[in-house]
Amino acid sequence: MFVVRRMRKEVVTIHPSASLFEARELMRGNDIHQLPVIGEDGGLVGIVSNRDIRQATLPVALIRGATEKEADDILRSTSVEKVMTRKVIAATLTDTLEDAIVLLHDFRINALPVVDDQGKVAGIITRTDALKAFIEALGVGEISSRLEVVVPDRPGALAAIVSIIKSFNVNITSLLTTGHSEEEKRAIFIRVATMNVLPLKQAIREAGFEILDPSCFHL
Amino acid sequence: MNRVAYVYHPDYLLHAPSLEYSDDHAELPSRLAAITEHLAAAGLSERMVSVIPGYPDMSDILRVHSREYVQRLEAACRRGDTVLDAEDTYLCRDSYRIALLSAGGAIAGARAVASGSVRRAFCAVRPPGHHADRDSGKGFCLLNNVAVAARYLQAKHGISRVFIIDWDVHHGNGTQAIFLEDPSVFFFSIHEHPSFLYPGTGRRWETGKGAGEGTTLNSPMSPGAGDLEYRMAFEEMLPAAVELFRPEIFLISAGFDAHRDDPLADIHITAEGYRFMTRYVVGLADRYCGGRIVSVLEGGYELSALGASVETHVQELLGT
Numbered sequence: 001m002f003v004v005r006r007m008r009k010e011v012v013t014i015h016p017s018a019s020l021f022e023a024r025e026l027m028r029g030n031d032i033h034q035l036p037v038i039g040e041d042g043g044l045v046g047i048v049s050n051r052d053i054r055q056a057t058l059p060v061a062l063i064r065g066a067t068e069k070e071a072d073d074i075l076r077s078t079s080v081e082k083v084m085t086r087k088v089i090a091a092t093l094t095d096t097l098e099d100a101i102v103l104l105h106d107f108r109i110n111a112l113p114v115v116d117d118q119g120k121v122a123g124i125i126t127r128t129d130a131l132k133a134f135i136e137a138l139g140v141g142e143i144s145s146r147l148e149v150v151v152p153d154r155p156g157a158l159a160a161i162v163s164i165i166k167s168f169n170v171n172i173t174s175l176l177t178t179g180h181s182e183e184e185k186r187a188i189f190i191r192v193a194t195m196n197v198l199p200l201k202q203a204i205r206e207a208g209f210e211i212l213d214p215s216c217f218h219l
Numbered sequence: 220m221n222r223v224a225y226v227y228h229p230d231y232l233l234h235a236p237s238l239e240y241s242d243d244h245a246e247l248p249s250r251l252a253a254i255t256e257h258l259a260a261a262g263l264s265e266r267m268v269s270v271i272p273g274y275p276d277m278s279d280i281l282r283v284h285s286r287e288y289v290q291r292l293e294a295a296c297r298r299g300d301t302v303l304d305a306e307d308t309y310l311c312r313d314s315y316r317i318a319l320l321s322a323g324g325a326i327a328g329a330r331a332v333a334s335g336s337v338r339r340a341f342c343a344v345r346p347p348g349h350h351a352d353r354d355s356g357k358g359f360c361l362l363n364n365v366a367v368a369a370r371y372l373q374a375k376h377g378i379s380r381v382f383i384i385d386w387d388v389h390h391g392n393g394t395q396a397i398f399l400e401d402p403s404v405f406f407f408s409i410h411e412h413p414s415f416l417y418p419g420t421g422r423r424w425e426t427g428k429g430a431g432e433g434t435t436l437n438s439p440m441s442p443g444a445g446d447l448e449y450r451m452a453f454e455e456m457l458p459a460a461v462e463l464f465r466p467e468i469f470l471i472s473a474g475f476d477a478h479r480d481d482p483l484a485d486i487h488i489t490a491e492g493y494r495f496m497t498r499y500v501v502g503l504a505d506r507y508c509g510g511r512i513v514s515v516l517e518g519g520y521e522l523s524a525l526g527a528s529v530e531t532h533v534q535e536l537l538g539t
Binding site: 139140141142143144145146168170191193194195196197198199213214 | 392
């Protein structure tokens with residue numbers, strides 16, 4: 001799960017000397033919210049977002065009677081350089097998707113430019129791209145049944161569950177395990193490509209594992 | 220009292236799993252045996268017009284399914300495969316033929332209603348159909364009986380707008396996919412929430428695509444939901460949809476596995492709940508399209524619950 005596999009390779013960028021008006025038009029025209037800013041030597045020098053643009057027109061917008069034209073004039077006469085974020089959080093070509101989601105979360109940003117070792121922008125990965133990758137990994141929307149099993153938190157527990165599933169010749173389409181509120185236990189979420197889960201659940205219970213009944217969660 | 224057709228063929232009992240699967244499987248011939256026994260014992264079979272279906276034309280099937288899939292299904296049965304595409308759907312040598320006959324059953328019911336010889340029809344068919352889409356079978360389904368009936372009505376009986384209500388506890392992913400971009404067929408499904416039950420689709424924001432935007436409606440229900448929650452969902456969601464769409468006929472994908480005794484799901488409908496649901500659709504049909512309803516069996520796996528639920532369903536179709 002590498003960033004290079006999920007990033008968008010066609011990146012819309014802008015020069016520092018361009019106006020905020022151009023920046024806004026570029027974002028609208030491409031239905032995006034961030035533009036990496038590329039300097040003279042082709043390297044990444046900053047990033048400008050639609051929020052930066054809104055903030056630039058804020059003083060004008062607050063004046064009663066101000067027109068859209070006056071706001072646009074401000075945008076035309078302000079350069080990207082003036083409002084862009086210079087300290088860009090970026091990913092590298094060898095970063096993983098895990099790196100990307102931690103960066104997006106910890107730095108509270110919506111898009112991560114991906115740069116090569118020359119500092120040139122090779123792609124961009126957004127919060128939405130990251131969510132998509134994990135939606136697919138979780139198998140959400142795939143034709144399947146979902147099981148929630150609670151197991152003791154030690155090696156071998158998962159192997160036991162998986163071999164039971166294998167004995168029914170059923171395909172596992174996703175598997176996730178997290179900690180459980182009770183210590184020394186783990187929760188396993190499995191999606192299997194079968195409608196016929198009853199015999200599977202029975203066998204897992206008979207093997208001594210606890211299957212969480214959806215009715216338990218109902219508030 | 221309304222004339223109601225009862226569509227059934229004894230060969231539906233021939234689609235059965237091989238010995239290696241029969242212990243673990245729920246979709247069995249005994250389901251239909253339970254239904255026919257129950258309806259006879261309740262004196263309901265004799266009040267209906269018996270219709271024995273024939274085989275459909277291949278053109279009826281190809282209006283919904285790809286030739287490639289149909290050929291693949293036929294070849295798998297001929298070869299003696301015991302499962303379809305190595306998934307959960309079993310096959311025996313007769314399954315292809317019986318699947319055609321099952322679709323033929325839905326067509327026979329549709330024909331009887333559209334021609335006016337009966338007002339409604341209940342088609343006790345198997346294998347079920349609503350998980351099958353254009354190119355594949357799955358979830359115990361081989362051919363999409365209700366979709367085939369819908370397209371048949373449009374092609375052969377001059378019907379333009381068909382309203383499908385799928386109340387099987389599993390989302391009708393196959394039917395939804397087939398009509399997703401089609402504004403002439405409205406697909407409404409009420410089912411256990413996809414996060415908890417197969418097939419894992421049917422979220423509330425799935426409302427159609429392209430030209431079909433607005434003619435798909437999903438009502439995912441939380442585990443533990445029962446008669447009251449289903450009643451509220453029907454009353455909240457159906458009237459506006461039906462009023463806007465103005466259907467010329469209703470098709471019901473009538474699964475009875477939302478019953479509280481059914482082991483496959485976590486919904487707690489009772490036979491009285493099915494009575495309400497049927498009566499509600501009858502009311503809509505009477506108001507918008509001369510009462511025309513074609514009901515086609517889908518799931519329902521606990522035999523006495525299935526029998527009791529089909530009984531209330533048929534009682535309401537007959538009316539008093």
